[in-house]
Amino acid sequence: MFDCEVNVAKSCTELTQILIEPSARILAGGTDILPGMRKNSIGKPITLIDVSQLNELSYIREHEGQIDIGALTTHSKLITSPLLLQHAPALIDACASIGSTQTRNRGTLGGNLCNASPAADSVPPLLCLEAVVTLSSHDNQRQVPLSDFIIGPGRTCLKQGEYLDHITFAVPQKHxxxxxxxxxxxxxxxxxxxxxxxxxxxxxxxxxxxxxxxxxxxxxxxxxxxxxxxxxxxxxxxxxxxxxxxxxxxxxxxxxxxxxxxxxxxxxxxxxxxxxxxxxxxxxxxxxxx
Ligand SMILES: Cc1cc2nc3c(=O)[nH]c(=O)nc-3n(C[C@H](O)[C@H](O)[C@H](O)COP(=O)(O)OP(=O)(O)OC[C@H]3O[C@@H](n4cnc5c(N)ncnc54)[C@H](O)[C@@H]3O)c2cc1C
Incomplete structure (x- = not known):
């Protein structure tokens, strides 16, 4: 049994309001955070914010020569994207290698980045694509190169109250x-x-x-x-x-x-x-x- 409270965020505004709470942690697919809680490797007490209803953070879009991927896009959705197959096949191969079908159906790209494992499979291809992450809070939005986002094993530069909103990279040039x-x-x-x-x-x-x-x-x-x-x-x-x-x-x-x-x-x-x-x-x- 986990000793924690779970809140369901119905909008990004609601998410930022709950995230202000110092003990708040996002529950995306739960494939990293739940095993971590089971192993007691995550400090307590913790308030989980279930973001599974935030469909607005699950998308893959191209506009003006850039590709944006919402943080809650699952690996299963990524690996079936014709846009990524055309422009970022290495990212598809990396996400296809993550866990099992069940893990990929739940696990999100944002969760893979924010968990900040040295072994996170989506990160090397995104580093090659010089991806930038957009971090949002109730009163601010900032862009950080992915190479500066993960600062140590399990550590990112996310500040209290911020969440990872989306990941962006330029469509690779010809050849x-x-x-x-x-x-x-x-x-x-x-x-x-x-x-x-x-x-x-x-x-x-x-x-x-x-x-x-x-x-x-x-x-x-x-x-x-x-x-x-x-x-x-x-x-x-x-x-x-x-x-x-x-x-x-x-x-x-x-x-x-x-x-x-x-x-x-x-x-x-x-x-x-x-x-x-x-x-x-x-x-x-x-x-x-x-
Ligand atoms: C059986 C199994 C096999 C696996 N195999 C692999 C593998 O081969 N390669 C690999 O790289 N990973 C693997 N994983 C790890 C995991 O599936 C991935 O890292 C997955 O992408 C995590 O996403 P999630 O949505 O489940 O994250 P969660 O567990 O929900 O969250 C992970 C962390 O990120 C935070 N977080 C999530 N989303 C956000 C956000 N938008 N903003 C701010 N913080 C956020 C959470 O608070 C938590 O601290 C495996 C896991 C399992 C259970």
Whole structure:
């Protein structure tokens, strides 16, 4: 039995009014917060705010070259979105790898970000897309780059009274390829031992004009590898170049030993995954070039 009060928010205005309460926590899909309460890893007392009736926070929209995703959009809704399939297939692959169908039917993108796990699968592709989060409170709205939103394991820059409203990223330019790869201890229902996402944009000659590389489960927060990005930018794609990027990436990540894998295994696997992810993104971008 949980020792908590549950309030149902019927509108975003009502949500911000209840969120002022210091003990208030949002209950979105509940797939992180409820197991956390069961394990007593969440401080008490707590007032849960059930936001499941806020349909206005569940959407995927394109306007003026940007894609907005409401915080309460479930992973199941994301992975069946034709818009994301066209513009952000790596995000689809990442969300499709989260838990089981039941978990994806309940779990939301906002919950995955706000839970701030180093292993949160949606974060690496969103970092590659340079996503920005919009945070709302009763009297303010502000935008924060996703790279600044998660500040430590389980910690975000959300202030008392704020909630994550939506996530935005620019529609990738032409000749762009993206990919997401995850290594778990089993093929399904598995938290990442390490994951990586890549975004490559090619110029007309087929050289890499722009590169983004991000990792999950490789540092206290999901993280970009700016050394790998620098190693790739302006170069001609090849297996040799991708191997150099995998070497450069080791400067940026700092994985730990834990129950799922050792630091050394994670370092090695991150390099292997990155090379495969780069091949996939490259081929995707090349198809776009033809
Ligand atoms: C069996 C199982 C398997 C899983 N496998 C994976 C996996 O492979 N990969 C992975 O990344 N995750 C996995 N998860 C974790 C989880 O499903 C995801 O992180 C999910 O996206 C969380 O969303 P939620 O809506 O359920 O969040 P909730 O549990 O409702 O909330 C999580 C946290 O975020 C806060 N929050 C939620 N929404 C907002 C908002 N809009 N504004 C402010 N704060 C908010 C809550 O207060 C809470 O602190 C798994 C979970 C389970 C139970």
């Amino acid at each position: 762009t390829g993206t990919s997401f790869m995850k290594l778990g201890r089993r093929n399904g229902m598995s938290i990442a031992v390490v994951s990586t996402s890549v975004l490559l944009r090619l110029d007309q000659q087929g050289n890499i004009e722009y590169a983004r590389v991000a990792f999950g489960s490789a540092a206290p927060t999901p993280i970009c590898s700016h050394h790998a990005e620098a190693a790739l930018t302006g170069k001609t794609p090849s297996a040799q170049l991708f191997s150099e990027a995998a070497q450069a990436m080791r400067t940026d990540i700092n994985p730990i030993d834990d129950l799922r894998a050792s630091r050394e295994y994670r370092l090695h696997s991150a390099g292997v995954l990155l090379q495969r992810a780069l091949q996939t993104a490259w081929h995707q971008a090349e198809m776009d070039l033809r």
